[in-house]
Amino acid sequence: MTRSFAPFLLATALIAAVPGAALAAQWQWRDEAGRKVYSDTPPPPSVPERNILSAPGRVAGAYVPTNSETAEGKSAGSVSTIATTPTDSQAALQAQKEGFEKRRAARLKQEEDAAAKDAKQAQRTARCQELSNYAAGLSQNARIARINSEGMREALDDAQRAAALERTNTTMAAECNGTNG
Template identity: 35%
Template sequence: MKTPAALPRLLLVLPLACLTVAAHAQWQWIDGTGRKVFSDTAPPPGTPEKNILSRPAATRAAPPAAPVAAQPAAAVPGSAPVSGVQGGAPKEAVDPKLEARKREAEAAEAAKKKAEEERMARQRAENCERARSAKATLDSGVRIATTSPSGERSIMDDAARATEQRRVADAIRTECGPAPRPAQ
């Protein structure tokens, strides 16, 4: 049985032991600018082996991994692939929560896109109706008064009416789409 005097010592030693384990799980390398980098992740690809100063103990024993393309698919022709590896690529674990969040995000994005398309369709329909109304007014031959930026009213002459008719026809073409063909 432990004595009461040993308990404070144990409480002091335990956190220090945890710190040393965490310190050994660190990578240490010299980056391209010559600075020493400490991290819990591996250095970026392309870091020369001579610049890696220390690595976690678990990775020291493992030989450097060869690229997947360089590994043979199977040692003997016709044999089954290595367990956990199918077609030369490791099988990834699927997180159901992550997949559910991904599906929800995709559904939300699709709903947002559909709502935007519906809004644009309503806007085009309104613009089409306005353009057709303006065309009917221009084609009717009634005199149309316009107001200048200075506030003066003037009656639209034939040249201005023709220009406005072309502009309205272009708006109808772009906003209303192709005209329906008569039934045969």
């Protein structure tokens, strides 16, 4: 019987890769005595930044000086202030966010104004169409009636029809810019 070594080699490779992956996600630093310390939690604040050999998401041995160390030349044992003060990139990001919010508010205001203007124009167009229809009915001698003060219906005579047509034309000229619809 011949056996394949492929499953055995695959299992061996997976077992060998597990400790490497576990170490890659761990913190490594040198303590006061110079010994390497491996942990899944960050080192205590007393450990200088330059003694941190590896951190999750950071290349091993990469030293990142704190803002206070570069600006004031403090010793490496100082506590980092990066987490408490915003960096230039954070300030730039905040400025971009504020600019975006201002542009968004301006655009929303502009869209709201345009919608209100369109609604007003639609109402004006409808009113002008009603006036135009009423004027056409008056000028074609269609029978027009109105309700008098006693609640009775009365038909317009020629003088009343001419007066109503004159008022309608005047209103149309004022409200519809001289157009009939």
